[in-house]
Amino acid sequence: MPCITWNKSLSVDHPFLDRDHQALLDYVNVLHDELIRDEGRDLILKAFDELIQFTRAHFKREEAEMQLIGYADYELHKHEHDYLLEQILVLENKFNAGTVTLAVQVTLFLRDWLVNHIAILDKEFAKALAQREVA
Numbered sequence: 001m002p003c004i005t006w007n008k009s010l011s012v013d014h015p016f017l018d019r020d021h022q023a024l025l026d027y028v029n030v031l032h033d034e035l036i037r038d039e040g041r042d043l044i045l046k047a048f049d050e051l052i053q054f055t056r057a058h059f060k061r062e063e064a065e066m067q068l069i070g071y072a073d074y075e076l077h078k079h080e081h082d083y084l085l086e087q088i089l090v091l092e093n094k095f096n097a098g099t100v101t102l103a104v105q106v107t108l109f110l111r112d113w114l115v116n117h118i119a120i121l122d123k124e125f126a127k128a129l130a131q132r133e134v135a
């Protein structure tokens, strides 16, 4: 069962951002499923790595767009991106060290963070991006 499903309230009304966010949630769901199925460390670590790679690429895409339009809140937004990436790496390390007691803690943290980030910061950024594209 997915830990998070896409719905309209998560849309930022921007096709490239929405597509990326949907894919990001898919990666979180895959990791969530692997943690719950618990059928091998390799499968879980692979899901972690794929999520990390996609998250990095997605954040880079967003940040490149922000720089292109001279986005005023770039620093704050990038700071949040850096924080999440750091947290995912911390969780992966904890998992590796066997100190994550509840596997779902991992994906619940990611889910809550992502939903908040998309609903607040990404929506603001998407608005600025859309205005710029119209102008």
Ligand SMILES: [Fe+2]
Pocket (backbone or CB within 6 Å): 062, 077, 081, 117, 121, 122
């Ligand atoms: Fe973002």
